[in-house]
Amino acid sequence: MPTETEEAARDLVRAREDARGDLMRARHRLSELLLRHGLVWDHSAWTGAHDAWLRSLHFDRTGVQLAFDEAYEAVLSTQARRDRLDRAIEAMAAEPAFAPAVGRLCCLRGVATSTGFGLAVEIGTGAGSPARRSGPTSGLVPSESSTGTRRVQGGITKTGNSHARRLLIEAAWHHRKRYRPSRELLRRRAHQPPAVWARADQGNRRLHRRWARLDARHKRPTVSAVAVARELAGWCWSLAVLDDPDHAATRLG
Template identity: 40%
Template sequence: MQNDITLFVGLDVHKDSITVAYALGSGEVEVLGKIGTRSRDIDQLCKKLQSKARHVKIVYEAGPLGYDLQRRLAAKGFECMVCAPSLIPRKAGDRVKTDRRDALKLVRSLRAGDLSAVHVPTVEDEAFRDLARVWASTRDALKRARQALKSFLLAHAVRYAGTANWGPAHRRWISKFSFGNAWQDLAFTELRRAIEDRFTQCERLESALREAVPQWRFYPAVLALQTMRGIKFTTAVGLLSEIVDVTRFAHPRQLMAWLGITPSEYSSGGSRRQGSITKTGNSLARKLLIEAAWSYRHTARVSPEIQQRHEGVPKVIIDRAWDAQLRLCGRFRRMVAKGKLKNVAVVAIARELAGFIWDIARLGMEQAINKSRAAV
């Protein structure tokens, strides 16, 4: 019967239109047409698809429109995949790109099983990630504002006698400095105000995150990651808000590949050549991971700050974090002693650090589940 055959559907999604193509089983791929993006248009499309087959598989590319369409289709009982655009198979000589051809290509790739799915977070996880990303972008804006002011002072041969680390003394000096020229003072004041505005916004968002994170389902993993060296609250929240659920990775190598810190490779025949890291996947999480890895260039030790973050955390997690520190600090020193550049060594440390993050985050969630079961 026709209803027992799977209907494969490809959607080329844009802000105001969706181009639909489909194939019934192994039959010919056809274009259904172009529809709007309103709820009424989606409902009409769903009725048409349901009339063609009982089993329907839908795919569209991940993009700026997010996961709202996927959730709407999933709520209606369809199997909908959001695929990674960079991993869609493409012919080397294909130089023609249209909405129609993209939809047809998605159908063929879905039927062949050549597409890689993107993890679709829950509404709550996405909301928490949105807050964390705004916080991260505000910190970047603060960094750019500070650099703009430093460049302005340098261009006018103005130098601070102490350490320009934006501490209390440095900020007091900036607030009292004057060029003696009304126009320059106005420009300098605007640059200074931009820094203060971004700094206030960062504090406000960090306070909101600290209030929100205990209500997040992955809060135990946030606490567990903070037992590690180089992973403070900001890094733990930033990493987990992007990774979301580490248990979706069956092996730490999958997390390393998702972070884009595995070496690229070109092997053929008996030769095997490895190059720089792939840099695929999530760039923000990769940036936070590399920053955390730099702290392992020092001798292994538990500072008072790390000791404070250990409070209330199960001993098995603390011991695992110490094992990670011993291994990674020692490996960094050995690599540098062999002549490896520090940047190369840090990337290697970051790759192994991702494995420990995978293990410790899972361990933190398991401990929290066991504790809740024991309480019941």
């Protein structure tokens, strides 16, 4: 059972998830308003240049201007709320209860502090959470409808922890490109012991090879991402319990 500290961390992570969803919807509403008036930003959205363009917009009709101001203010206020929660997550992730596991998880590609903290509190970092259950509890395993000798598998179940599932799938996409440790990844693992480096490097290479094999079989990228995310869940657990002497020799098949 999670401790009170772990429950508090989950509440923080889920509040940040709510803010992320609210920000996405606020941005969509603003974009749709502008689209109705024939205004489309053709470059990378929600950057500094995009924000400068938004601030330069003015409308002759009062109703349209008021609607735009409200929609734009909703984006700014929701983004500020998300950023406050990000800072709170950064601070809590540095606490002794979470820092070791989060630091190890951040040695994997696609896993920065926010993602590592979210996975640590959602999936769990205890040795009692076996790696083989990380995929099922996140809804990343295929559904099945079998009778007698007839076995039919369908799409993933999408049951269990939806937040952990999203984090794992987002991180899995980073493993599609050829594995070359970035400067940021090297910085994140700089203070980790060699055993963590070796395990994380093994996982990063294996996950990329999995992507490459699936691409060679012409699997849809979305299908490949789920398959890699399912295996990534096991690697996350493996790193989270690496300092447990009973599980230090864990091997993932």
